[in-house]
Amino acid sequence: MPTCPPLSLSYASIPVKPAGSADVIFHWLFPFSSPGSNGPDPKKWQQVDQLLKKDQTASAGKLVDELYRAARQRQDTPEYLRALLYKLRLLEAKEENADVKSIALVEADLKTAKFPARPILHSLLAQLYAQYYDAHRYELYDRTVAAPNAADASAADIQTWDAARLGSAVVQHFRASLQDEPQRQQKLLLNALGYAVTGGTAEGRQLRPTLYDLLAHRAMEGLGNDELYLTTPAVQFELQDPTLFGPATDFARLPLVAPAADSLNGQFHALQALQQLTAFRLTDAANPAALADVTLKRLLFVHQHAVVPDKDVLYRAALAREAVALERLPISTEFLVAQAQSLELTEPAQAREIALQAEKRFPKSRGAQMAQALRQRIEAVQVSFTAEEVVLPSQPWLLKLQVRNAPKLYAKAYRVSNAYNVRLSEPGSVSEPYNFEKLFAQALAKKPVAAWEMSLAGPEDYRPHSVQQAGKPLPLGFYLIVVSTAEENPTRERKGLVTTRSFISVSELSYVQRNEDRARQTQLLLAHRQSGSPLPAVKVLPLFQYYDAKARTTKQRRGPAMLTDADGQVRIPMLAGESSNTRLSGIFLTRAMTLYWLKISTATIMGQDVQKRRSRHTAVPFSTPTAPSTGPAKPYTSRAF
Numbered sequence: 001m002p003t004c005p006p007l008s009l010s011y012a013s014i015p016v017k018p019a020g021s022a023d024v025i026f027h028w029l030f031p032f033s034s035p036g037s038n039g040p041d042p043k044k045w046q047q048v049d050q051l052l053k054k055d056q057t058a059s060a061g062k063l064v065d066e067l068y069r070a071a072r073q074r075q076d077t078p079e080y081l082r083a084l085l086y087k088l089r090l091l092e093a094k095e096e097n098a099d100v101k102s103i104a105l106v107e108a109d110l111k112t113a114k115f116p117a118r119p120i121l122h123s124l125l126a127q128l129y130a131q132y133y134d135a136h137r138y139e140l141y142d143r144t145v146a147a148p149n150a151a152d153a154s155a156a157d158i159q160t161w162d163a164a165r166l167g168s169a170v171v172q173h174f175r176a177s178l179q180d181e182p183q184r185q186q187k188l189l190l191n192a193l194g195y196a197v198t199g200g201t202a203e204g205r206q207l208r209p210t211l212y213d214l215l216a217h218r219a220m221e222g223l224g225n226d227e228l229y230l231t232t233p234a235v236q237f238e239l240q241d242p243t244l245f246g247p248a249t250d251f252a253r254l255p256l257v258a259p260a261a262d263s264l265n266g267q268f269h270a271l272q273a274l275q276q277l278t279a280f281r282l283t284d285a286a287n288p289a290a291l292a293d294v295t296l297k298r299l300l301f302v303h304q305h306a307v308v309p310d311k312d313v314l315y316r317a318a319l320a321r322e323a324v325a326l327e328r329l330p331i332s333t334e335f336l337v338a339q340a341q342s343l344e345l346t347e348p349a350q351a352r353e354i355a356l357q358a359e360k361r362f363p364k365s366r367g368a369q370m371a372q373a374l375r376q377r378i379e380a381v382q383v384s385f386t387a388e389e390v391v392l393p394s395q396p397w398l399l400k401l402q403v404r405n406a407p408k409l410y411a412k413a414y415r416v417s418n419a420y421n422v423r424l425s426e427p428g429s430v431s432e433p434y435n436f437e438k439l440f441a442q443a444l445a446k447k448p449v450a451a452w453e454m455s456l457a458g459p460e461d462y463r464p465h466s467v468q469q470a471g472k473p474l475p476l477g478f479y480l481i482v483v484s485t486a487e488e489n490p491t492r493e494r495k496g497l498v499t500t501r502s503f504i505s506v507s508e509l510s511y512v513q514r515n516e517d518r519a520r521q522t523q524l525l526l527a528h529r530q531s532g533s534p535l536p537a538v539k540v541l542p543l544f545q546y547y548d549a550k551a552r553t554t555k556q557r558r559g560p561a562m563l564t565d566a567d568g569q570v571r572i573p574m575l576a577g578e579s580s581n582t583r584l585s586g587i588f589l590t591r592a593m594t595l596y597w598l599k600i601s602t603a604t605i606m607g608q609d610v611q612k613r614r615s616r617h618t619a620v621p622f623s624t625p626t627a628p629s630t631g632p633a634k635p636y637t638s639r640a641f
Contacts, residue, residue, distance in 0.1 A: 040076070045067070048086065057090055057094055061090050067083045077116055081120065088106075100158060110122070116193070120215070123215050123218050126169075127218075127222065129158075130222055133166045134227075178276060189209060208290075212280060216276065217277070233261035235259040236262045239306040240306070241254065245302060248278050270301065278295070288329060289329055289330075293331060296338065299318050300338065330366075336355070336371065337371050337374060340355045340358070344374065349461050351378060352378045358371035359371045379462065381404065381405045381485060382402070383483060384500050387481065389503075391471075391506055393508060396471060396473055399469045399481075400467075403464070404462065409484065410453055411452050411453075411484075412481070412490065413450040414449065416478045416480050418596070437491055444480075444491055478503065478504075479506065480503055483500050484499035508530070509538075510528070511525065511598070522584055524587075526570075536565060537591075538591045539562075540587060541558060541561045541587065541588040542584055542588075545582070572587070
């Protein structure tokens with residue numbers, strides 16, 4: 001759960017298009033803001049922005065270099081940071097290997113940097129190294145780990161480093177950002193950095209009042225990335241002490257020691273940064289919210305990584321303790337939200353009550369807004385269902401529902417014509433973006449063949465439930481089944497409406513298919529779905545699709561009609577004179593004045609000998625894996641429709 005948006009250092013937005021994926025390289029630490037009239041040279045900065053808007057990066061770069069050198073000379077930290085970040089952005093826009101050159105530039109500046117720029121550069125370098133690692137991770141995974149060789153001139157080139165060395169650089173610079181005159185950082189209010197500080201709310205400024213707060217929070221987030229630490233020594237640092245969930249005073253005194261072989265363990269260094277910041281916040285009794293913010297971040301981190309028995313119980317108890325201790329502060333609502341989140345899946349009713357408590361405590365707080373979103377998520381109605389793809393006519397069928405917070409549902413069955421299914425199978429019929437209401441407007445405009453109400457009364461526990469209901473018997477045909485919380489107009493989108501849908505086919509027929517590639521034909525066996533008896537004298541009318549090279553489009557044509565024999569079998573040959581790219585796309589079946597449409601959805605090419613293997617048909621709109629009780633077995637693929 002994220003804590004309050006913090007203050008950040010910023011630089012002016014630069015209207016250039018970065019060459020690579022590093023265009024968000026400083027978004028974490030330095031969100032965009034316009035310099036306006038701030039700083040000693042506002043007119044020059046405006047000129048820089050104007051040049052960049054015209055894509056005149058070379059001219060803009062000269063001005064930025066001038067501003068950069070002047071700011072370094074007079075030790076103007078806000079102006080220097082702005083100029084440095086512009087230079088880095090220009091590198092991204094103009095140079096190959098901009099990430100490598102950016103790191104080299106900041107490393108060079110770090111050697112002569114003064115406070116307060118120096119700890120900021122350490123934090124920025126840690127971020128640059130981490131983002132270089134992220135951008136090149138797949139190269140690093142295959143790179144052999146080698147000990148650094150001081151005599152090797154190429155060893156300084158980060159492009160030759162392995163993952164462990166890059167991870168070490170991230171750790172070292174984040175740690176250095178906090179170890180660089182920490183007492184001065186703790187006394188330096190971010191407001192003293194002037195226009196270099198921007199963004200955030202009043203609450204965020206209260207939670208990150210000093211440079212030390214800002215850099216410590218950055219270090220905790222960066223060091224918590226477990227991907228940076230690939231070494232797995234036999235003895236590892238683990239979060240095993242229940243005191244990690246204790247009050248801030250107890251946590252601040254807890255000894256933290258990592259095994260020598262696991263000195264780069266990210267969890268250890270992140271926890272150490274949390275402990276150092278907690279100790280600092282304990283000295284400022286006038287700002288309990290800032291301490292509470294650190295405590296919440298610590299509890300979240302420890303719960304995620306701890307290997308303590310019953311850590312969920314310890315976590316919730318710690319959140320409840322802090323919510324009571326801080327009940328007069330708005331930030332206490334965020335502890336309630338974290339507690340509710342931990343219960344959302346297992347005890348949703350209890351989580352909802354805690355969320356309501358947070359909403360009522362400080363209605364305008366950020367925690368109350370988060371609690372409201374959580375409560376609405378718990379109260380949300382959810383409906384889904386599954387059914388057999390093919391059911392028998394004039395018989396009830398099984399409807400399996402997954403529901404939450406829906407005591408009553410309404411179901412409707414709309415008939416979809418065979419002619420419409422054929423139109424959907426025609427080339428180009430699905431070229432437009434999918435629009436359910438538009439595609440099935442004709443079927444939905446008619447009166448449903450069947451409609452029924454389903455009562456699902458049960459406990460108001462906000463949990464999902466599996467329910468089985470009987471669907472109404474339906475005559476032969478293909479149907480769109482709509483299940484909704486509304487009895488009328490279930491497919492019309494509106495607030496509070498939940499509707500789900502699926503398709504079923506009602507049929508007495510099943511079929512078995514075999515593709516005979518050498519003979520360039522498809523063999524079908526038709527049988528009754530319930531008895532398995534072969535069905536003779538069924539009229540079969542095939543449809544073929546082929547590519548017209550002259551028209552540069554796919555077309556469709558009908559083949560000759562035929563009847564199944566006494567054994568319910570029929571062979572559908574390749575059309576005479578057609579090319580090898582013709583495929584069987586669908587079949588009309590007529591029996592006892594009832595028309596069936598069988599869609600062949602796989603690209604079964606007629607006229608090709610595909611390494612003597614049988615083409616398998618696996619997706620039919622009316623299909624189910626039920627095979628007839630008679631007929632050949634292995635050589636066939638069986639389906640019902």
